[in-house]
Each structure stands twice: as structure tokens, then as C-alpha cells.
Amino acid sequence: MAVRLLCSLIKKSNRSAYLRSQSRTSSNSFLPASYLTICLHLSRFYCHIHLPSSFSFGLKLKTVPRCSYVLRMQYFFSRVTAKRLKEGDTMMGQQVARIVESKNADLPTGTVVLASSGWTMHSISDGKDLEKLPTEWPDTIPLSLALGTIGMTGLTAYFGLLDICGVKGGETVMVNAASGAVGSVVGQIAKLKGCKVVGAVGSDEKVAYLQELGFDVVFNYKTVESLEETLKKASPDGYDCYFDNVGGEFSNTVISQMKKYGRIALCGAISTYNRTGPLPPGPPPEIVIYQELRMEGFTVLRWQGDVRQKALKDLLKWVSEGKIQCKEYIIEGFENMPAAFMGMLKGDNLGKTIVKA
Numbered sequence: 001m002a003v004r005l006l007c008s009l010i011k012k013s014n015r016s017a018y019l020r021s022q023s024r025t026s027s028n029s030f031l032p033a034s035y036l037t038i039c040l041h042l043s044r045f046y047c048h049i050h051l052p053s054s055f056s057f058g059l060k061l062k063t064v065p066r067c068s069y070v071l072r073m074q075y076f077f078s079r080v081t082a083k084r085l086k087e088g089d090t091m092m093g094q095q096v097a098r099i100v101e102s103k104n105a106d107l108p109t110g111t112v113v114l115a116s117s118g119w120t121m122h123s124i125s126d127g128k129d130l131e132k133l134p135t136e137w138p139d140t141i142p143l144s145l146a147l148g149t150i151g152m153t154g155l156t157a158y159f160g161l162l163d164i165c166g167v168k169g170g171e172t173v174m175v176n177a178a179s180g181a182v183g184s185v186v187g188q189i190a191k192l193k194g195c196k197v198v199g200a201v202g203s204d205e206k207v208a209y210l211q212e213l214g215f216d217v218v219f220n221y222k223t224v225e226s227l228e229e230t231l232k233k234a235s236p237d238g239y240d241c242y243f244d245n246v247g248g249e250f251s252n253t254v255i256s257q258m259k260k261y262g263r264i265a266l267c268g269a270i271s272t273y274n275r276t277g278p279l280p281p282g283p284p285p286e287i288v289i290y291q292e293l294r295m296e297g298f299t300v301l302r303w304q305g306d307v308r309q310k311a312l313k314d315l316l317k318w319v320s321e322g323k324i325q326c327k328e329y330i331i332e333g334f335e336n337m338p339a340a341f342m343g344m345l346k347g348d349n350l351g352k353t354i355v356k357a
Contacts, residue, residue, distance in 0.1 A: 091119040148352035156300040157185035164265040169194030171240035179206035181352035255283040266297040327351030
């Protein structure tokens with residue numbers, strides 16, 4: 001009997017959906033009554049204590065009753081929020097999935113959707129937690145981009161830069177983690193809006209990649225002698241907008257070089273997520289006060305409805321026209337989810353980390 005990798009059981013109803021992922025270990029026929037499920041779950045709590053290892057994860061076997069609605073998972077992406085996870089929980093994550101069996105007229109067989117069922121290969125849904133991809137999605141664009149540039153990370157870049165920073169043509173934008181899934185889109189949108197863009201990355205390979213994308217100045221922060229002097233040289237007059245993915249001491253240095261009325265979008269703080277010692281102090285208050293800076297933290301979930309749909313259409317259009325370039329770091333195999341996640345935290349990826357099931 002073929003073993004299927006499944007995901008967690010969500011609410012089941014007479015309009016429910018079963019989410020199935022493509023896997024080399026499964027066949028095309030359904031098991032008659034129930035399904036075996038294997039989920040990756042958190043076996044040791046590690047966030048804010050130390051970086052995870054392979055011992056931080058385990059496989060959990062469940063039985064999921066057969067239902068009326070089947071989706072096939074194709075791609076996975078994970079974003080972990082430590083305070084919401086406890087030992088034994090299925091790891092959080094988002095998937096691109098295709099419905100292969102349905103009794104819901106609104107989500108017929110063949111519909112491609114986004115689901116947030118965690119690190120699992122199958123799950124059940126009543127359809128309320130599923131999101132259809134835009135109907136105008138062209139065949140030439142990979143579906144996996146719905147998890148990246150034309151999805152959560154692209155939307156994060158879009159709203160963080162255009163709404164939080166309110167960027168205008170002719171301004172200078174600084175972005176760190178600039179080759180990542182968010183940072184690379186931030187820089188490209190800023191260039192579309194007529195800005196000068198300075199990016200910081202962690203390898204010479206990433207420097208070369210961003211230069212190809214048209215960033216005005218890119219530097220490897222790991223090899224420069226002085227971050228302060230490098231930033232001054234890149235933009236002697238300072239910075240109008242700062243899109244922060246890193247936090248910590250790096251951000252204190254950038255904020256000290258902001259122009260009057262500068263705007264700072266606080267998107268992430270990856271430098272402090274797994275820090276074991278005391279957190280570094282924040283930026284000097286006198287700089288924030290006398291430069292009259294505006295700092296705002298945000299998550300992309302703030303923007304819903306029509307504004308979100310408009311942003312997705314803009315991103316899809318820019319990608320289709322070649323105005324935004326996308327790079328994905330794709331790893332094959334559901335069993336490699338932990339390795340992909342750990343590599344992402346260490347900066348192994350160039351572009352969006354995606355696991356193809």
C-alpha cells in the first residue's frame with residue numbers, strides 16, 4: 001500500500017477539501033477509507049535560544065478520514081513565529097496546492113489555491129482558509145511565485161516601501177538582506193519609482209546578483225572594513241528611506257545616517273532572532289528626535305481586500321513585463337524541509353527558499 005504524506009486535519013464539513021501533495025512516494029489512486037499522514041513537527045523549542053538543528057524536528061504519523069475535497073500540494077514555504085509554537089506542534093507554512101477532488105462549486109477540481117496548513121503533505125479544509133490565485137496568472141510564470149514575489153514576500157516589499165516608507169522618485173533607499181525574497185523586490189520597486197538604491201548582502205555572489213538587477217550600490221557587509229564609512233560613501237547625503245530586515249547594531253548604524261524626516265520600515269530583525277546574549281541597544285534617541293524620523297513596524301496581514309488585490313495585480317504585471325526579476329532557491333523533497341529552513345536562517349539561499357514536494 002502506498003504511503004501518502006499528509007498534513008494536519010482542519011475543520012471537516014459537507015463542503016470540505018482534502019489537500020494532497022505531489023510526492024514520489026504516493027500513487028494516483030486514493031486509499032478507500034482513511035489516509036496515513038506524516039507531518040514534520042517541532043520536537044525541541046529553539047527560537048530565541050539557539051539555531052535549530054536536525055534534532056529540532058520530528059515526523060508525526062496521523063490518520064485523516066477521507067473527505068469530499070482533495071488538493072495536491074506542490075510548493076511549501078515556512079515562516080516561524082516562536083511565541084505561537086510549542087513542542088509537538090506542526091511547523092507553520094504556506095503551500096501552493098491544486099484541487100483534485102471537490103464537491104464545492106466555488107472551488108472545483110483543478111483550481112490552484114494558497115493554503116496555510118503547515119509542514120504537511122495533506123490537509124482538510126472547508127474552503128474558507130483557501131485563496132485562489134489570480135485568474136490572469138499566465139502559464140509562463142511558475143506557480144511557486146505565489147509564495148514569493150507575487151505573494152507574501154512581494155506584498156511585504158510593496159506595502160513596506162510604498163505605504164510605510166511612502167517612497168518618492170529621486171529619494172535614496174537603503175535595504176539590508178537585499179538579495180532575499182523581500183529585499184530584492186524592495187530594491188526593484190524602488191528603482192521602478194525612480195529612486196537610488198543601496199543594498200547590503202552577505203556574499204560576493206549576492207553582490208553580483210543585485211548589480212545585475214540594477215541596484216546603484218551593493219556591498220558585502222561581512223568584508224567591508226567599516227559599515228559606517230561604507231554607508232557614507234554610498235550616499236554622502238544620507239538616506240530618505242530605510243527598509244530594515246535585520247535589526248540590531250546594523251540598523252543603529254544606518255539610522256544614524258538618515259536624512260531629516262527619514263522614514264524607516266521595520267520588517268524583520270533576523271540578526272536577533274536566535275541571539276543568546278543581551279539584545280543590542282536601540283538607535284540613539286537624539287537622532288530619532290532631532291532628525292524627526294518616523295519608524296514603523298508592520299506585518300503584511302494589515303492590507304486586505306481591494307488594496308491587496310491591486311498590489312498582487314501590480315506585482316504580477318511587473319513580473320510578466322520583466323520589470324521585476326525573481327530568483328528562487330528550490331529544494332526538492334518534503335523530507336528536506338528542515339534542512340531548507342535551517343539553510344535559510346544561515347543565509348545559504350539566494351532568493352526565495354521554496355521546497356518542491
